Amino acid sequence: MQDFEVSSERKFQLAHVRLGIVFGEWSGSLHYRCGEKEYCEEVLFTDASGERNRHRLTVEGVHAHMELIITADAVARINGVLRNDSTEELILDNLTLVIDDFNPGGYLDRYSFFKNGYQSWTATHVHFPEGREMSSLIPSMNVMQDNLRNLPTKKKGEFTSDMFAVIANLDKRAYVLVGQGKDFRQFLYVKGFFSQKGAVPVMELVYDLGGTVLGAGSTMKLDEVLFVADSSPNRVQDDYFDLIKPRITSQQLPTGWCSWYYYFTKINQKEFLENATVAGERNIDWTYFVLDDGYFTATGDWLSVNKKFPDGLKAVAEKVQSAGMIPGLWLAPFVARKNSQLYREHREWFLKDKRGKPVLAGWNPNWGLGGNFYGLDVTHPGFQEYLQEVINTAVHEWGFRYLKLDFVYGASLYGLAFDQTITPPERLRRGLEMVRETAGKDVFILGCGCPLSAGIGLVDAMRIGPDVAPYWFATYRYYLSRDPHALCTKFAIRSILNRCPMHRKLWINDPDCLLIRDRETRLNVDERMSLANAMIITGGMYLISDKLSALAPHIWELFSQVDSLIHLCDGGHVWPLDYMEREIPELVYNSKGYLAVFNFSNRPVYKRIPYQYYLGDILGEDVRLKDVWDESVFIVTEGNIDIGEMPPHASRLLKVE
Secondary structure (H helix, E strand, O other): OOOEEOOOOOEEOOOOOOOEEEOOEEEEEEEEEEOOEEEEEEEEOOOOOOOOEEEEEEEEOOOEEEEEEEEEOOOEEEEEEEEEOOOOOEEEEEEEEEEOEEEOOOOOOOEEEEEOOOEOOOOOEEEOOOOOOOOOOOHHHHHHHOOOOOOOOOOOOEEEEEOEEEEEEOOOOEEEEEEEOOOOOOEEEEEEEOOOOOOOOEEEEEEEEEEEEEOOOOEEEEEEEEEEEEOOHHHHHHHHHHHHOOOOOOOOOOEEEEOHHHHHHHOOHHHHHHHHHHHHHHOOOOOEEEEOOOOEOOOOOOOOEOOOOOOHHHHHHHHHHHOOOEEEEEEOOOEEEOOOHHHHHOHHHEOEOOOOOEOEEEEOHHHOOOOEEEEEOOOOHHHHHHHHHHHHHHHHHOOOOEEEEOOHHHHHOOOEOOOOOOOHHHHHHHHHHHHHHHHOOOOEEEEOOOEHHHHOOOOOEEEOOOOOOOOOOOHHHHHHOOOOOOOOHHHHHHHHHHOHHHEOOOEEEEOOOEOOOOOOOOOOHHHHHHHHHHHHHHOOOEEEOOOHHHOOHHHHHHHHHHHHHHHHHHOOOEEEOOOOOOOOOOEEEEOOOEEEEEOOOOOOEEEEEEHHHHHHHHHOOOOEEEEOOOOOEEEEEOOEEEEEEEOOOOEEEEEEO
16 A cells, blocks of 8 residues: 655555456455554445446545545446545645456466556557566656656566556456546556466556645545456457547648658758748648757747748748648747756746756757756746747747647646646646647647647647657667667657557547658668558558658659558558557558558568457458558468568558458
């Protein structure tokens, strides 16, 4: 049991809740402690009549009161309320509920645990009981890519996830998703413990309340926890996302160009507009043309444009419009560096640690030596005015109708804020709401580096993986710093495939930019096509990020085909069929009738797909598949689809005929 910290002098122990989970029904017991007394009540949630069962647990303490209501029908739910019964403010840290009889399907079977990462860039993939979940040895990498409040223990068989997790009994094909429900006021962590061989997994649900102050007599509603079970690993995610999805208006799939992956911070006005001219002359049907990082004088001073853009950004935006596209702009509105005017003049706008120092948000070498940057306090009235000025200028004065908001986790870092009565994710949501209100409903907003739960319903699109790169794997960064999120194309594809079911349910998925150039890149042709096929099969938005005038005619022809296929697959629903069995799914199906097959190994692999296990229920019998690119034909033979030998890092995109 963990303590629920209310102040430095006193702590209030809340419930240790035991729930036994049996696949196909919900049952268990509630075990809790109040003061020196322990209580245990048997609970049966199932009901043959189909009526919802309900159990209420109330825990009284010296200073606080907690009430949990647990219900179960097709979906089991936990709802809770905290109330401060004292005459003093209470500081809330975390609340842990323990599920110590988590039994999906049976005992002594093979289990796996699917981790959803904290934010856009955090590693998202399945783990197995014999493995260990790692975090980087470099602290600044952890704050930029992971959750310092929910770092892995690095112990064998212990894993942690943010927002939701899926636990599988692979032998019984039984899957249970445990996830956070609306309204995303807290961060919720799902922890799995598989450390005892042959034992049933233990789960912990942790509400991170982030040092929020609960006033005397005040209450805090806890976000709902949902339990969804099914014999399909993909249906549990579909059902969960349907339960939490916001109201999404149907939008055209965003396409276009971005300056980052060719020019990085070296972009200038001349090069940017030359690319816009090429796009205009080719009459490409792109929606957006995006100026990324590199136009400002210092991180945080977004309205101070550097000398590389002598005509100013309004003139740049007007020229993009004249080329037939909507101009887009990159911003990191919730972080700033110490060399900025913002920091020199307004240190009170930053989140503070216990010593009164600004809270570190990370280190970015692209911003020069001493590239540390810090999180801003979106609850401070002065910063709110500045944020509104930045967005108003970028959108309504300069004319940018697409905003890529980067490093937005900076608003939700743990620290002391001007208004300490709201939680860290509520701070971020408030910042995103201010951006939306100032920009207007018709401006397209992309969240990047964003804690996923906090962005639901507030962004049009969400980056769902780390940056792509003009190389396949970051060997030194991965092995020397033990960085599980190491920026590279392989890990970008890992998240693109593992998070593809979120597309068109929570937002439009942004898999990051398509790199299609065959020069000035360390990606070979198989690796470039694996990135392209991953983007095609998952159907998310895309921006190309190559120097357009340098692309050869055969690349333009390939791009035209990729563009058509992405738009086609965007209209389907996508399932990563083996995501509970592999770190990176190698079989991905789109309901528009496409199947992508990958080999992420560093060696050639002979691929043979057990048809009935993965595809029989979806495609039926007598299926015939044709490779989109080379027109090879594949049929089911002796229960398998025999793909043959695939080179390292290669893929096939197959059309069901």
